[in-house]
Amino acid sequence: MASIIQWLLRIASGLVILAVVTVLFVYYLASRSLPNYDKALITPAVTAQVNIVRDNANVPHIFGESDQDVFFALGYAHAQDRLWQMITLRRTAQGRLSEVFGRRTLEVDKLLRRLDLYTLAQQSVSAQDADTTRALRAYANGVNTRIDEINVSSLGRGAPELFLFSQAIAPWQPADSLAVQKLMALQLSGHLEEEVLRARTSLALKxxxxxxxxxxxxxxxxxxALPEYADLVHDAPRYAASIPMPDTPLSPFPQRGLAGASNAWAAAATRSASGGTLLANDPxxxxxxxxxxxxxRMELSSGGVIGGTIPGIPAILTGRSNALGWGLTSSYLDDQDVFIEKLNPNNPEEYQTPGGYKRFxxxxxxxxxxxxxPITITLRWTDNxxxxxxxHYNLASITPKGHVASLSWTALSGQDTSTTAAVALMRAQNxxxxxxxxxxxxxxxxxLTLADQETIALKLVGAMPRRDARHQSQGRLPAPGWRAENRWQGTFPYVSNPGFVSPVGGIVGNTNNKVVERPFPLHVSFEWGDSQRIQRWQRLMQERQVHTRDSFVETQLDTVSFSARALLPLIGADLWFTGEAAPDGTRERQRQRALTLLAEWNGEMNEHMPEPLLYAAWVRALQDRLIRDDLGPLADEFTRVEPLFIERVFRNVDGASHWCDVAQSAPKESCTDMARLALDDALIWIEERYGTQLESLRWGDAHQATHDHQVLGEVPLLKYFVNIRQSTSGGDNTLQRGRTSGSAPDPFHNVHAAGYRGVYDFADPDSSVFxxxxxxxxxxxxxxxDDMAQLWRRGEYIPMSLDTELARAAAVGVTRIKPPQARD
Known part of the structure; x- marks a missing residue:
């Protein structure tokens, strides 16, 4: 018996030792891919020495004797820190994820192949101007130099993920950068889904x-007034089961409500305490x-530029120079239209056009x-x-038999010069x-929000589709593609894009709100990102005669919900301080406790407070109760609360209180009844999830920011090392926006927020922060x-300085890249 125990102990000890050795070996291999920032590198790809100075936040400050060498070094730095991210973005745009991840990404690949973004990126390379072409090539050389260095020096394949997914790494090409830019366009486009949802809702509503x-x-x-969708497209199915989008974190197709958002504002010198212009941006x-x-930071021949880049794209997309600052927000321009194409009943390889049938x-x-x-799919294109x-976004549910759906989208251009614009913007001096x-x-x-030393401006940039004034749905619903009046007629000239330069009030800004009211077809859009944040922003801008860098920071971090302040008096109007005293432990008593807390709340979505969770759960339950009987399963598509809908219902705008009555029940329910029932629904959900002590609730426990690794974030045990989860303030409609997931089991997880924040003060540019x-x-x-994650959560920033000596003084490493003939 003793010998058996000894053998078991030996086996157990051996297994423990083997596990430890395995972990240490894996750690060693993974750590080999950690870049060394303090070194010298010899390569013929540069013409003179270029230095990458890493400051104490690991921000690369790049200095070279030519712009091409600087772009080379940016590509090298991107590949040092984000190689896995870059090649994954490239594979996504190419529709080649399934080569690595198998069948789970097959539907994503099919969709990307049909959009043909990578082919369009390849075609667009020749459309760039000479400066941009040189920048793209130099940047690609920098990425490839890092890849070669990894292969020659056995630097752990460049990233830990590449041990698990050991595909070969193809050299980076200029087209790859343009493809990443097109992929970002995909992630920021949501009109296709809105058109389909509007059509489905039109079919569902009596x-x-x-x-x-x-x-x-x-x-x-x-x-x-628009026509009913059924009148536009005859024989459209009245109901079809919802088909989920590809269920993978690698999908670039945004969920509804997550197709881009942002804040940006600028103040003229007359509205600045320091006497210099101010600009803030948080995309x-x-x-x-x-x-x-x-x-x-890049030191170009035109001067230094610093700000936010996206690995794969050789440009500062939001940032500043000493002379100019620029920021971006999603414009919500209606740049997508869905067309229903009629097939030739005698030849399904043809579709109807205004001039007759035509082959795909x-x-x-x-x-x-x-x-x-492998599988083979057939890509089909129409004139549209x-x-x-x-x-795709349930197109089958609105497409009659004998028809297919096609997409017009400004990003589907083989002459896309957006990268040329981004490179030129960095060199602009005013x-x-x-x-x-x-x-x-x-x-x-x-x-595009701009500020130089004297002037501020806001301009919509991007191609605006030119639609016929007779368009049957004005681009709001899928329309018959065989009718000439529905087809695009090119794009409007750039001068038609709305813009504001040096406004009298001295302040410009955008929170994805409606910016202009122009008649169709110069309308810009009927769908806007937010009508709530702008209310809070206007108040914060107008309550000060002059602003400072710090007041702009405070505005970026503001967590007061205008929506909560507007909705609670409406939905609780007949519930506040009513009802008889109820014993502890009863549903009535719990409801009274919740209402008391909310009655004394100022609408601040603070992570440490219980009221934001009570409010969010209440209005979510309320919206579901209001729409469920009218929309049926389609109600599942409305995952986030639309404050304007609830306001219309409780103010009975144009008879909207109709939604409060449950059509399937005999009694006639009032809006007060629905508000009370929804509050009970919310309290039951909260009690099951967080307990009955309402005063002890924390919004941050539900509103966790989910910085998850797209691939390793689902791997048991490993996910605790690669995912970053944080308790956060804010919500769907606050300036410090933390868009909630809207889906079970964690409907209030913060999944979409300001991944970058920057505030620039041109009275003292080096006091700017990001x-x-x-x-x-x-x-x-x-x-x-994750060293900036806690700074970001707490609302802190790091210096955004172009001071060369400051960068060198705090450097954690300097990479010196030299040509072979260079001398020390």
């Missing part, structure tokens, strides 16, 4: 007048680890799948654009030059993987 309730227009002048994208943003343009495309046989599958540079911008459409949501490195063993 009373078409209620469509403007659940899908309300932004406040302002209204639009002409919002899906949260991830690492963040999509990467901070960098077709091409075969082979998709390789890991551990499986690519034909999309019925699974607002006038920046506005001229932005004319080359195509997609995704953005509001931060990103995670860290510079994509390597989870690096100390720079």
């Amino acid at each position: 009373d078409q007048t209620r469509l403007s309730d659940i899908l309300p227009d932004a406040p302002g002048a209204g639009v002409a 919002h994208l899906g949260l991830s680890a690492p963040a999509i943003w990467y901070l960098a 343009e077709t091409r075969k495309s082979i998709i390789h799948i890991k551990d499986e046989s 654009g690519p034909v999309l599958p019925g699974t 607002v006038k030059q920046a506005l001229a540079a932005a004319e080359a911008y195509v997609s995704p459409s953005q509001n 931060v990103i949501s995670t860290g510079q490195s994509g390597h989870f063993l690096s100390r720079y993987y």
